[in-house]
Structure formats: C-alpha cells, structure tokens
Amino acid sequence: MTNEEKIKKELAEMFGFNTEQIRVARERRVFLEVPYNQFRRVLEYVVNDMEFRHLCTISGLDEGETLAFYYHLARTDGIVLNLKTSVPKANPVLQTIADIFPGGVIYERELVDLLGARVEGLPKGNRYPLPDSWPVGLCPLRKDFKIEALAGVDWQKEAKFNG
Amino acid sequence: MDNIKIPIGPQHPALKEPENFTITLKGETIINMDMRLGYNHRGIEKACEERTYIQSMYIVERVCGICSHSHSTCFIQAVEEIAGLAVPPRAKYIRTIIAELERMHSHLLWLGVAGHEIGFDTLLMYSWRDREVVMDTLAALTGNRVNYGMNTIGGVRRDITREQLADLLKAMDVLEERTKYYIEVATEEITVIKRFSGVGYLSHEDAMKLGAIGPTGRASNVDTDVRRDDPYIAYKDLDFKVITDNHNDVYGRTLVRLGELMQSYSMIRQLVAKIPDGPIAVKAPRKIPAGEAFSRYEAPRGENVHYVKANGTDKAERVKIRAPTLANLQSVAKMMENNRLADVPIIIAAIDPCFSCTDRMIQINHADHGREKTLSWQTLHAFSLDWHRKQGIDFAALNAKLNRRMKI
Numbered sequence: 001m002t003n004e005e006k007i008k009k010e011l012a013e014m015f016g017f018n019t020e021q022i023r024v025a026r027e028r029r030v031f032l033e034v035p036y037n038q039f040r041r042v043l044e045y046v047v048n049d050m051e052f053r054h055l056c057t058i059s060g061l062d063e064g065e066t067l068a069f070y071y072h073l074a075r076t077d078g079i080v081l082n083l084k085t086s087v088p089k090a091n092p093v094l095q096t097i098a099d100i101f102p103g104g105v106i107y108e109r110e111l112v113d114l115l116g117a118r119v120e121g122l123p124k125g126n127r128y129p130l131p132d133s134w135p136v137g138l139c140p141l142r143k144d145f146k147i148e149a150l151a152g153v154d155w156q157k158e159a160k161f162n163g
Numbered sequence: 164m165d166n167i168k169i170p171i172g173p174q175h176p177a178l179k180e181p182e183n184f185t186i187t188l189k190g191e192t193i194i195n196m197d198m199r200l201g202y203n204h205r206g207i208e209k210a211c212e213e214r215t216y217i218q219s220m221y222i223v224e225r226v227c228g229i230c231s232h233s234h235s236t237c238f239i240q241a242v243e244e245i246a247g248l249a250v251p252p253r254a255k256y257i258r259t260i261i262a263e264l265e266r267m268h269s270h271l272l273w274l275g276v277a278g279h280e281i282g283f284d285t286l287l288m289y290s291w292r293d294r295e296v297v298m299d300t301l302a303a304l305t306g307n308r309v310n311y312g313m314n315t316i317g318g319v320r321r322d323i324t325r326e327q328l329a330d331l332l333k334a335m336d337v338l339e340e341r342t343k344y345y346i347e348v349a350t351e352e353i354t355v356i357k358r359f360s361g362v363g364y365l366s367h368e369d370a371m372k373l374g375a376i377g378p379t380g381r382a383s384n385v386d387t388d389v390r391r392d393d394p395y396i397a398y399k400d401l402d403f404k405v406i407t408d409n410h411n412d413v414y415g416r417t418l419v420r421l422g423e424l425m426q427s428y429s430m431i432r433q434l435v436a437k438i439p440d441g442p443i444a445v446k447a448p449r450k451i452p453a454g455e456a457f458s459r460y461e462a463p464r465g466e467n468v469h470y471v472k473a474n475g476t477d478k479a480e481r482v483k484i485r486a487p488t489l490a491n492l493q494s495v496a497k498m499m500e501n502n503r504l505a506d507v508p509i510i511i512a513a514i515d516p517c518f519s520c521t522d523r524m525i526q527i528n529h530a531d532h533g534r535e536k537t538l539s540w541q542t543l544h545a546f547s548l549d550w551h552r553k554q555g556i557d558f559a560a561l562n563a564k565l566n567r568r569m570k571i
Contacts, residue, residue, distance in 0.1 A: 026244070028393055029457060054387070055374060056459070057485035059470040070470060070483075072457055076386075078393035082457055103374035103493040106200075107485075114208075129201030140209055 003079060004030055007050065015042060031082045039085040040095065046073060047100055052081050055097075058107040060115040062143045067092045067115055087117075096121035114141040132158045166194060171507060173202050180516060184495075188504060196499045198492065211482040216242055216316060216451060219479060223469075226484060228309055229272065232258075232265045233462035234469075234484070235314045240395060241458035241471035242316055242479075246451050252397075254318035256438045259397040260331070261305065261313050263427045263434070267338065268297040269463035270420045270427075273515045274345060277417060280509040281358045286348065293341045300334045303327060318444025328435045335428045342424045349417050359414035363498040363510035366411055375494045377465020377487050378423065379514045381407045382415035389461035401433050413513040420515075450477045462487050464515050488516050 001009070004024040011017055011032065022032045034042050046052045052073035059070040068086040075081075087093060096119050098105050109128040111117040116139035130140075133155045139145060167188045173181035181202035187194040207226060211219040220242075224235040236258055243250060271294035278286025298308045304327055305311035313319050323331075349355055365375065370383035380387065388405040390398045406422035408415040451473040460467045465487035474480040491514040498510050548558070 025456070031455075053371070056457075056466065056468045057470075057483065057490075059481070059483035061472065061481050070457075072468065072470065074393075074459075076392065078389075080393070080457055080459070101374065102372055103490065106489060106493060126197065126199045127201075128199075129204040131201070140206065145209075 002027075003077065004028065007079065007081070010050070011042075011046075014045065028079045029082070030079065031084070033084040036085050036087050036094075039083075043071065043083065043097065043100065046081055046083065050081075051075050055101040055104050055107070056080065058104065058111060060111045060117065060141065062089075062115065062141060064143075065089055067117055069094070069111065069117075071097070092117045094119050096123075098123060113139075115139050116142060131155070135159050169504070173199075182516070184507070184511070186499070186504065186507065191503050191505075193499045193502050193504065193507075196496045198496065200489075200492070208482050208484060211479055213478065215449070215477045216479065219482065220314065220316065221312070223482070223484070224310055224312070224314075226486060229269050230265065230462045230464065230467065230486070231310045232261050232313065233460055233467050234486075236262065236396070237458050237460035237462075237467050237469045238471065238482070238484075239314055239316050240460070241456040241469050242451060242473070243447075244456040244458070245454040245471065245473045246316070246448060248317050248445055248447055250318055251442045251445060252439045253322075253441045254443045255396045256434055257319045257321075257323055257443065258314065259401075260323070260431060260434050260438075261301070261311060262396065263430050264297055264301050264304075266427050266463045267424060268294055268301065269515070270424050271297065273420060273463075273512075274417070276512050276515075277359075277413070277509065280512045281354075283354060283358075286345075286355075289341075290345065293338065296334050296337055300331060303330065315444060315447070317447035318442070320444070322443050323438075328438070331431060332435055335431050339425065339428045342421060342428070346418075346421050346425075349414075349421060355417070356414065358509075359417055360410070360412060362413045362502060362506050363416075363513050364412050364502075365494050365498050367409070369497050370411075370494060373493045373497060374490055375465075376490050377462070378416055378419045379465065379491045379494060381405070382419045383411045384409045387466075389459045389466050393459050395458075395460060397434065400437060401430050403430055413509055416513045450475065451479075464488055465491060488514065492516070 004027065007030055008022050008024055011022055015038065017032070021034065022030070024030050052075050054074040056072035056074050059072065061068040061070070063086065065088065066086040067089050068084055071083040073081045073083060094111070094117055096108055098108070098121065105123060105125070106128060108119045108122055109125070112119055112122070113127055113130045116137065133153065135153055136159050138149055169186045169188060170183060171186060172183040183199040185197040187196070207222055210222055214222065220235055220239055223238040224231045226234045271290050275287040275290040275294070278284065278290065301311060302308050304323060305313050305321065313321060365379070365383050367384045370380050370385050375383060375385060376387070384407050386405060386407050389395070390403070391405050403426045406419050406426065408419050410418065453473055453475040455470070455472040458469045458471070467487055468485045470481070470483040471479055472481040495511060495514060499507065502510060552558070
C-alpha cells in the first residue's frame with residue numbers, strides 16, 4: 001500500500017470519512033473535505049499525529065452559498081494534504097489557527113481582506129493586502145464583486161477595519 | 164531611556180520594493196518589528212479569473228521579475244495536471260534548464276545585493292558582472308533576459324539546439340570557477356565573516372514554527388527542498404545535494420546560496436548530457452475540464468505554490484498564488500530581535516525579498532546594414548535631452564526655476 005493510501009485509510013478509520021470526502025488525486029496529493037465542526041479536530045490530528053507540520057498556504061474560494069477554505073499542509077516526504085472546509089457566506093466565521101501555525105496569520109488576514117471571512121482570535125495587526133482606505137465589506141475575490149463599487153471611495157480616509 | 168519607533172519604508176533607499184517596517188528601538192537595539200505589506204498588490208489572482216488560461220500564464224509570469232519562470236511553470240503544471248496532459252520529456256528538460264539558470268542569476272544577484280548592503284561594493288560589481296554570463300545565456304536560449312516566455316500549456320515554445328547546449332556547458336565552466344572564488348571570499352574574507360556572522364539569527368525551532376522556506380530555512384537547518392521532496396519537471400532524473408547549514412544567520416544563508424550555485428552547475432551538466440530527443444509540446448485544449456490541482460515549485464527564494472480550480476470553461480474559476488517571500492517575511496520579525504538598527508538592511512536583504520531587475524544596456528543591430536551599434540553614455544544622454552525637447556520640455560525654464568528655488 002502506498003503512503004497516500006495509508007493516509008486515506010488512517011483518516012477514514014479515525015473519523016469515518018467516506019470515499020467522496022477523501023481522495024488521492026495523484027502521487028503525493030491527497031484531498032480531504034470536512035464539515036467545519038470537525039475541522040479543528042482533524043487539523044490537530046493531522047498536524048500532531050501524522051506530521052503534516054508545514055502550512056503551504058490557505059486558499060479561499062467563493063462557492064456561491066458558502067466560502068470554502070483549503071489548508072494546504074505538507075509533510076517532509078513531499079505528500080500534501082489539501083484539507084478543505086467551508087462556512088456559510090451569510091455568517092463566515094472561522095477560528096484562527098495561529099496557535100498551531102504562527103506563520104499562518106498573514107494567510108488568514110488575506111482571507112479577511114479579499115474574501116470577507118471573519119477570523120476569530122486573529123492577533124491585532126495591520127490589514128493585508130488591501131490599502132487602509134479600502135471600504136470594509138467590499139471583497140474583491142467574491143464572485144459578485146464589481147469594480148464599479150469603488151466609485152466615489154474617499155481614498156484619503158482610513159476605513160474602519162474589523163480585522 | 165524610552166523606546167523609539169522608527170518607520171522604514173514604504174519608500175526607503177535600503178529597500179528596493181515598497182514595504183513598511185516599523186521598528187521599535189531601545190537605544191540601538193531592536194525590540195520588535197511591525198510590518199505593513201500590500202503596496203504592490205496588483206490583483207493578479209482576480210485578473211486570472213477573467214482571462215483564458217494562456218493569457219493568465221503570461222500574467223502569472225509577471226508576478227515576479229526574477230522568478231518569472233518559477234511562477235509560469237508552477238501555474239501551468241497545475242493546469243496540465245487538471246487537463247491530463249502528458250508533457251513531452253524534452254520539454255520537461257528544457258523547463259528544468261531554464262529553472263536552474265534562473266536560480267543562478269537570482270543567487271548571483273543576491274550575492275551582489277548582500278555585498279552592497281554591508282558596504283562591500285566590490286563584491287556587487289564582481290558578482291553582477293559574472294551574472295551577465297547567465298543573463299546572456301538566458302537571452303540566447305529564450306530571446307529575453309527575464310520573462311522568458313518559454314512555457315506554453317503542454318510544453319515549451321522553443322527548442323534548444325546542439326550548439327546552444329555546447330555554449331551552455333562553456334558558460335557553466337566560467338561560472339563554476341567564479342563561484343569557487345566567491346566561496347573562498349565568503350569563507351576567508353574577514354570583512355564578510357565578521358559582518359554576516361550572528362546577524363539576523365533565526366533558530367532551527369523558530370524557522371520550523373514560522374514556516375521558513377528555501378535558503379532562509381535551509382540556513383537554519385530546515386532540510387526541505389521541493390526539488391527533492393516533491394519532484395517535478397525533470398528533477399527526479401537528477402543527482403543533487405540539498406545544501407543545509409547550521410549557522411542560522413546571514414552568514415549561513417550566504418553559504419547555502421553559494422553551495423546551491425555549485426549544485427545548479429552540476430545539474431545543468433547532467434541535463435545537457437541526458438536531454439532526450441523528441442517533440443517539445445503537445446496540443447492543449449482551449450477549455451480545461453472541471454477539476455483542481457495544487458502545484459509546488461522550488462523557486463530561488465523557496466517553495467512557490469499555486470492552486471488552480473477549473474470549471475470546464477476556458478477561464479479558471481480560481482487561481483491562488485503564494486510566492487516564497489510572503490512565507491519568509493514571517494521570520495524577519497524574529498530575525499530582527501536584539502540586532503542593531505544598522506543591521507536592518509542586510510537582515511531584510513538576506514531572505515532575498517523579490518526585487519525587479521529589468522535594466523540593461525541595449526546593443527542595436529541595424530536592420531538595414533547589419534552593423535552593431537553601442538550607445539555610449541554621452542550619446543544616450545544627448546538622445547534623452549533631445550527626446551524630451553521634442554516632447555515640449557523647456558530645459559532653460561526648468562533650470563531657471565531650480566535656481567530660484569535654490570536661492571530661497
């Protein structure tokens with residue numbers, strides 16, 4: 001059995017995932033989708049017990065009714081576990097993972113600015129990557145974003161930021 | 164004495180790109196650092212959603228002026244994986260040759276910048292002169308010094324001739340000899356050793372915790388390299404060492420980059436010896452079937468990652484790019500702690516944040532009589548003045564204005 005299949009089997013046994021939730025896309029690439037209420041437990045398990053200790057980045061996606069997030073986690077043997085979870089767009093609240101990956105803060109700030117996610121527990125700091133005067137609530141990576149919405153923005157005035 | 168906050172950037176002579184570092188000092192010693200990034204955000208990910216894959220490839224190639232091949236390769240690897248395209252072996256070898264040449268020009272550039280930041284400009288002049296050997300080679304192979312435009316979905320756009328491969332080997336001999344000299348400089352020249360040692364310390368534990376990658380991580384003994392761990396293009400056919408070091412400081416980062424240069428020369432020789440014959444591209448469909456892929460690439464500065472989601476049309480649903488510098492900037496705050504204010508430029512430069520480098524002298528080949536012409540500084544200056552006069556700029560009035568201001 002390959003290492004990828006072993007990962008699949010271990011996670012399926014541990015959390016009862018079905019074959020739709022977890023798939024081996026190719027050599028060294030495993031994709032896993034979990035509901036948000038299970039996310040933290042799965043993340044802690046794969047980091048602490050399966051040695052996925054490197055967070056490559058977090059990709060945020062606008063999927064219509066939900067916002068989805070891919071946590072790309074890598075291991076020293078080159079296998080990448082793409083851990084996906086999603087939250088409703090109406091209330092897009094995530095818990096920070098800065099306690100596990102201190103370097104991940106910048107990726108979370110990006111989710112806040114570009115996709116309008118609310119990340120609870122995110123340490124205080126500058127916003128990233130949009131300018132201080134960019135209006136809050138206008139998220140350029142959302143599919144319904146229109147460039148016209150920027151007309152009339154006072155670029156000299158700092159926006160009140162909730163990040 | 165009270166702590167003092169000093170803002171450095173977004174425009175600052177020591178930084179070549181706009182970033183803001185607010186540094187809290189106690190006397191000369193740095194207590195902590197706060198960053199503000201994003202001044203260069205150009206919305207490339209969003210732009211890719213509104214353009215076809217092939218158009219996106221050219222945009223992605225322009226994410227970085229130095230790692231242009233890194234970004235375009237990383238992006239199309241993901242697209243090719245979704246489309247199920249089998250890239251011909253010769254194309255993979257050509258991509259790898261360009262990738263390693265890019266690493267050489269980037270590392271030689273870094274060596275010069277590092278020399279410059281410690282006031283050792285002779286090193287800058289030497290290493291940038293030698294870097295020209297790489298730039299000329301890249302220009303000969305691809306037609307351009309940066310933004311090579313070598314990739315296309317399904318392969319590469321230009322083949323490499325036998326003569327070019329022979330020239331490539333000659334260039335490697337020159338560069339190897341020069342790099343041996345730089346290794347000697349780095350390990351024996353007292354100025355370099357004293358100035359780099361102990362500066363910008365990043366312990367192995369902190370490097371692991373903060374996710375430091377590339378030469379920055381490897382100099383803190385983080386033994387990872389995508390080329391070995393997650394091989395792509397032709398790397399699995401090559402025999403090479405991943406250079407690590409346990410100095411954990413700017414000195415270690417210098418040794419790692421110099422060691423990597425020596426590995427790259429060896430890789431190019433192996434690639435030239437092994438390059439297979441055959442086609443250089445397969446035909447790619449305009450529409451890419453629905454699917455997703457996550458691609459990794461060891462750029463000169465570290466692991467570069469792209470995530471692509473396709474929806475069955477000719478445009479991507481989502482493209483996510485994470486360039487290596489973003490991951491490494493997290494470690495900079497840690498490196499600054501307890502260092503002196505004067506060390507800030509070299510500490511920031513030591514992670515090799517991405518600079519743009521497209522300046523060059525142009526040699527004009529007259530199309531009508533094939534004569535080479537090099538513009539001298541005087542001719543170029545005269546040409547510039549003449550051009551501005553034609554645009555309606557009155558230099559006499561400007562000078563008068565300047566003189567008036569100077570008197571006040």
